[in-house]
Amino acid sequence: MDNSKQTVVVTGFEPFGEHTINASWVAVQELKKLGLGKDIDLHVYEVPVDYQAVQCLIPSLLKQYHPQLVVHVGVSGMATTVTLEKCGRNHGYKGLDNSRFCPHSQCCIEGGPDCIDSVIDMESVCKRVTASGLGVAVSVSQDAGRYLCDFTYYTSLYLSHGHSAFIHVPPIEKPYSGVDLGRALQAIIQGMLNMLDQTEEKIHCQRVH
Numbered sequence: 001m002d003n004s005k006q007t008v009v010v011t012g013f014e015p016f017g018e019h020t021i022n023a024s025w026v027a028v029q030e031l032k033k034l035g036l037g038k039d040i041d042l043h044v045y046e047v048p049v050d051y052q053a054v055q056c057l058i059p060s061l062l063k064q065y066h067p068q069l070v071v072h073v074g075v076s077g078m079a080t081t082v083t084l085e086k087c088g089r090n091h092g093y094k095g096l097d098n099s100r101f102c103p104h105s106q107c108c109i110e111g112g113p114d115c116i117d118s119v120i121d122m123e124s125v126c127k128r129v130t131a132s133g134l135g136v137a138v139s140v141s142q143d144a145g146r147y148l149c150d151f152t153y154y155t156s157l158y159l160s161h162g163h164s165a166f167i168h169v170p171p172i173e174k175p176y177s178g179v180d181l182g183r184a185l186q187a188i189i190q191g192m193l194n195m196l197d198q199t200e201e202k203i204h205c206q207r208v209h
Contacts, residue, residue, distance in 0.1 A: 005041045006193065007067040010185070011072055013148065016049040016098055023172045023181065024073040036190060042061060044115050047072070049098040049148050051063040058155050069120075069163055070156050071189055074149035076168040080175065082184045084122040085144040085166040088154030092146040108154040116119020119162040125191045129184075134157060136176055136184040141168070165192055 010032075012025030025046050032044045043065060047057060061070065061186035076083065091107045091114060122140045130140050144150035144166055167188060169181050176184070 005039055006069075007041045007043070007065050008036060008062050008069050008071065008193070009043045009045065009048045009065055009067045010071045010073065010189070011045045011061075011152075011198050012189060013047050014049055014098070016148075018077065019075050019171065021172060023075040023178070026172055026178040027169050027181035027185055028032060028073050030178050031189075034186045036186060040193070043067075047148075047152060051093070051097050051101060051103055051148065051151060052099075054148065054152050054155060059159055061171055062156075062159055067160075067163075067166065069189070069192060071165045071167060071182070071185075071192070072149070072152050073167045074144075074152075075171060075186065076131040076145065076149075077171060079170040081139040081170070081182065082176075082188070083139050083141045083168040084126055084188070085118075085149075085153060085168060085171050086122045086140060087117045087143050088144060088150055088157045088166070089115050089146065090154055091182055093151055095147045095174065097148060098185070106152055108203075109158050112158055116157040116162065118157060118165050120165050120192050120195060122165075125188060125195065129187050130193050132187060134184060134187050136180055138184070138188065162182065163196075165189075 012028035015022045028044050090112050095108045126138050126140050153166040
């Protein structure tokens with residue numbers, strides 16, 4: 001692996017329930033075709049809609065790649081915009097997964113904080129992407145839904161010390177195509193990486209001075 005490159009892991013989910021084609025994985029596959037630029041090593045994964053599989057997969061991805069950023073993408077049947085989630089929540093997981101299972105404790109990490117925020121300023125990313133004239137509406141949310149999306153996000157935030165993000169996309173053609181969603185992911189994630197770079201530069205300058 002080229003040490004001069006930044007590593008980013010992006011995940012989408014497998015089909016579940018009424019989502020026989022999961023727009024999140026379609027969008028992530030489109031992003032893979034586009035890439036994030038020559039200096040970014042991009043790895044994409046399809047995540048099972050399964051609580052126990054998520055608890056194994058997230059630490060495995062972090063250990064394997066040591067990414068600068070992990071971005072999870074999920075579908076929301078209620079969404080009409082591409083939605084940036086600010087935080088993940090630890091409690092309230094009652095919905096059954098594709099294996100007809102839910103955690104007995106109904107939480108992600110026993111003893112963990114109720115809510116963990118991403119280190120990414122989602123409001124700023126939203127404003128930047130909207131101002132770029134992408135042609136895809138972007139919004140910000142504080143509730144990722146207490147199902148596998150939220151469960152995955154909280155687990156990832158906890159293990160990555162906040163260096164994770166979650167993006168909800170609407171179903172395909174409601175109103176955006178998979179290609180549109182892929183372009184939106186590219187612009188959003190590049191914006192997130194720029195923000196992380198600026199934050200790290202500020203920290204470095206403060207240490208030097």
